[in-house]
Amino acid sequence: KAGVTQTPRYLIKTRGQQVTLSCSPISGHRSVSWYQQTPGQGLQFLFEYFSETQRNKGNFPGRFSGRQFSNSRSEMNVSTLELGDSALYLCASSFGLLVEVNTEAFFGQGTRLTVV
């Protein structure tokens, strides 16, 4: 079956702009979680959506937001981009919530965002 699909793969934006990233989960999966990966901070959890509702949120500013649609596809939006937002943004899908026992998250290839 098809894996997790993220689009676009690469993106270059200017400071102050906003960006929207997309994630299509594995068919049948209802949870989509988003992560930011940087060399300095490693992988950090942004938020998780399940059945169109945000269920969990990491320690990121309000400029980072997301949503999930009825088909479980999810988008992540970052407003007023800063240079430090340059990172690989990964999404992962899972059947159940991340905190549920035996829930395994499968990652997409990521969107590499460069802010100039």
Add this chain to the structure above:
Amino acid sequence: GQQLNQSPQSMFIQEGEDVSMNCTSSSIFNTWLWYKQDPGEGPVLLIALYKAGELTSNGRLTAQFGITRKDSFLNISASIPSDVGIYFCAGDHRDDKIIFGKGTRLHILP
């Protein structure tokens, strides 16, 4: 927030050698996960551990969930060139959701 200490940060080994890496925390985790990430790709789940003391193998990989629930290790036996990459541990801590270690970068010398 909670943190996972993953070590070593990087390893240089000869092909055929065994590899061992571990993650520790001051907090208790409910689940331990081990991922491998190749350049330009997202992490791929290698092994998932759900019970304290659990020892699980996946081919040449073996991982264990520490008895104290505060640590886990991953062993790779008889390393091969395709084992090169970054290995991440991750823990499911209910308050902070899922937390990742900083990764162990594995290099295999020719």
